[in-house]
Amino acid sequence: MNDLAILSKAMIQERKDIVIAILGGFIAGIAGVFLFSTSGYLISQTVFMPPLYTLIVLTSLVKMLGLLRAGSRYGERLYSHRATFSMLSRLRTTFFAKLIPLTPGVLNKKRSGDLLAQIVGDVESLQFYFLRVAYPPVIVVMVFLATILFTSVFSIWIAALFVLGMIVVAFVVPAIVLIGQRKIVGHVRGQRAALSTEFTEVLYGFRELKVYGQLKQREQQLQNISADLAAGQRREAGHLLLGQSLHTFVTFLISWGVLVLGASLIMKGQLAGVFLAMLVMASLTVFEEAAAMATLPAYKQDSEHAANRLTETVQAAKEESSPSGGLLSVQQGVSVKLSDIAFQYEGEWRPALKNISLELPPGSKTAIVGPSGSGKSTIVDLLLGLRKPTEGEIRINDVLLEDLNETSIWAAANVVLQHNHFFRGTLRENLLLQGEDYSDEVLTETLGKAGLPNKSLSDLVYENGENLSDGEKQRLAIARVMLRKGKLWILDEPTSSLDYVTEQRVLGHIYEQAAEDTLLLICHRLIGLDQMDQIVVVDQGRIVERGSYSELMEQQGYFYEMKGIERQMVGEDRA
Numbered sequence: 290m291n292d293l294a295i296l297s298k299a300m301i302q303e304r305k306d307i308v309i310a311i312l313g314g315f316i317a318g319i320a321g322v323f324l325f326s327t328s329g330y331l332i333s334q335t336v337f338m339p340p341l342y343t344l345i346v347l348t349s350l351v352k353m354l355g356l357l358r359a360g361s362r363y364g365e366r367l368y369s370h371r372a373t374f375s376m377l378s379r380l381r382t383t384f385f386a387k388l389i390p391l392t393p394g395v396l397n398k399k400r401s402g403d404l405l406a407q408i409v410g411d412v413e414s415l416q417f418y419f420l421r422v423a424y425p426p427v428i429v430v431m432v433f434l435a436t437i438l439f440t441s442v443f444s445i446w447i448a449a450l451f452v453l454g455m456i457v458v459a460f461v462v463p464a465i466v467l468i469g470q471r472k473i474v475g476h477v478r479g480q481r482a483a484l485s486t487e488f489t490e491v492l493y494g495f496r497e498l499k500v501y502g503q504l505k506q507r508e509q510q511l512q513n514i515s516a517d518l519a520a521g522q523r524r525e526a527g528h529l530l531l532g533q534s535l536h537t538f539v540t541f542l543i544s545w546g547v548l549v550l551g552a553s554l555i556m557k558g559q560l561a562g563v564f565l566a567m568l569v570m571a572s573l574t575v576f577e578e579a580a581a582m583a584t585l586p587a588y589k590q591d592s593e594h595a596a597n598r599l600t601e602t603v604q605a606a607k608e609e610s611s612p613s614g615g616l617l618s619v620q621q622g623v624s625v626k627l628s629d630i631a632f633q634y635e636g637e638w639r640p641a642l643k644n645i646s647l648e649l650p651p652g653s654k655t656a657i658v659g660p661s662g663s664g665k666s667t668i669v670d671l672l673l674g675l676r677k678p679t680e681g682e683i684r685i686n687d688v689l690l691e692d693l694n695e696t697s698i699w700a701a702a703n704v705v706l707q708h709n710h711f712f713r714g715t716l717r718e719n720l721l722l723q724g725e726d727y728s729d730e731v732l733t734e735t736l737g738k739a740g741l742p743n744k745s746l747s748d749l750v751y752e753n754g755e756n757l758s759d760g761e762k763q764r765l766a767i768a769r770v771m772l773r774k775g776k777l778w779i780l781d782e783p784t785s786s787l788d789y790v791t792e793q794r795v796l797g798h799i800y801e802q803a804a805e806d807t808l809l810l811i812c813h814r815l816i817g818l819d820q821m822d823q824i825v826v827v828d829q830g831r832i833v834e835r836g837s838y839s840e841l842m843e844q845q846g847y848f849y850e851m852k853g854i855e856r857q858m859v860g861e862d863r864a
């Protein structure tokens with residue numbers, strides 16, 4: 290299906306405003322043609338000293354047509370813009386409603402800077418579809434046909450000249466504009482995407498770039514891309530201007546043609562001289578009405594690209610997720626089973642995970658340990674449905690993960706990821722993200738358990754938690770997760786930035802709260818793992834060892850060796 294079909298559907302919903310806008314545009318167009326034709330006729334008539342009442346009637350008609358033109362043009366603009374903005378707001382809401390549940394899938398494929406700039410730009414581009422592409426040709430054709438009919442009463446030859454002019458301005462000029470436009474617009478779009486990506490990188494990487502002395506160089510790069518974009522936009526505007534100039538040139542040619550043809554018809558006695566000025570004025574006005582046709586292809590192309598990209602974004606994400614499906618209950622215990630899982634990142638030559646089989650019975654406590662880059666966080670992504678395994682299957686409570694509603698998985702899981710996002714606002718607002726109703730006492734007690742006893746609920750959190758230390762961010766994320774009611778805990782290095790004493794205290798509170806729940810802890814440090822039912826050791830994407838703490842220590846294998854190294858590093862008494 291054509292992607293512009295979404296727009297056509299939105300237009301049907303605004304049909305009342307659209308019909309009024311088209312009617313207004315037609316009346317304004319035709320009133321303009323008659324206004325100038327009557328003026329031309331009035332000037333010619335005065336030469337023949339007509340009776341006063343003729344002049345009074347003609348001048349009143351000119352005034353009335355002027356008023357009618359202004360009034361109907363106002364109505365056209367009002368209703369066409371009202372329809373456009375209603376359509377845009379409807380498109381925005383439907384698009385964002387579709388996008389929000391699919392966001393993780395989309396973000397796996399695109400960089401956030403690209404995506405934001407693209408979505409905002411594309412939705413904005415769509416506003417031109419109706420205003421500059423869909424309805425102007427309808428009005429232009431209607432006004433032209435009425436004018437041709439009117440001129441044919443005076444001369445069939447002049448009417449034929451109008452038809453020829455209409456074909457040139459409606460098809461030939463737009464086709465010429467389109468040919469040049471194709472190359473320029475694609476180029477400008479690429480430059481705009483490059484600028485937004487570069488801008489996001491400089492903005493987010495500001496500190497690192499400054500520390501590594503790269504800021505000046507990247508700023509220069511940003512300026513170069515910006516200058517390229519400006520040059521591209523100038524070329525694009527120049528090309529549009531060329532189209533408009535071409536249109537004006539054709540308009541004058543036709544008017545000259547009317548003048549020459551009219552003069553010859555007068556000489557042959559086939560046209561009364563008093564109508565010549567009227568016909569010339571009619572031609573000037575009707576072609577002015579058609580000026581929108583010169584820029585139409587550019588806007589049409591832009592709208593088509595925007596609609597394509599918007600549909601592609603949603604479609605691509607849809608393929609990766611199942612918004613519908615069975616619901617995972619927040620009430621019952623959760624079992625998780627991974628069977629022969631393999632996973633390979635897009636564009637990577639080696640798999641991040643191979644032959645991963647793992648079972649987490651309801652209420653069990655499992656730790657996954659292993660060196661950095663061994664694939665631990667990838668397992669978490671797979672469990673949360675953020676990525677799909679290349680091979681194998683994951684079952685939660687014996688139901689295939691892809692058959693479960695993703696939102697219900699996230700609702701039933703208490704997750705702390707390595708990087709947690711915080712919003713600008715108070716600590717209280719960041720704790721109550723889902724709008725839950727907890728009293729301040731409960732919130733303060735939770736902050737205490739998470740190791741933030743000295744924080745006040747009304748303390749401000751800056752954008753992205755800029756005013757919090759890494760350890761505070763982790764503790765706030767832990768407090769947030771402690772307020773959730775899920776039965777599956779997935780904790781990806783939740784305490785890596787905490788000191789030993791705070792870590793043990795906070796983990797103690799988590800274990801106490803999760804006593805009956807299924808818990809998966811990913812960690813680097815091997816301290817306190819004797820409380821786990823099973824420890825899974827991962828290396829280079831494979832499970833190399835598994836068992837309880839005592840079993841693994843007895844085996845004296847990989848875990849035992851890691852434990853030995855850790856003992857040497859932190860001291861015998863702690864490890």
Ligand SMILES: Nc1ncnc2c1ncn2[C@@H]1O[C@H](COP(=O)(O)OP(=O)(O)OP(=O)(O)O)[C@@H](O)[C@H]1O
Binds near residue numbers: 634641660661664666
């Ligand atoms: N988005 C990605 N695209 C491509 N490769 C990735 C991506 N994310 C991770 N990887 C690669 O996959 C492998 C496993 O990464 P993962 O983050 O799961 O490891 P990890 O064990 O959690 O590491 P750490 O302990 O440092 O967090 C690594 O080799 C990493 O380079």
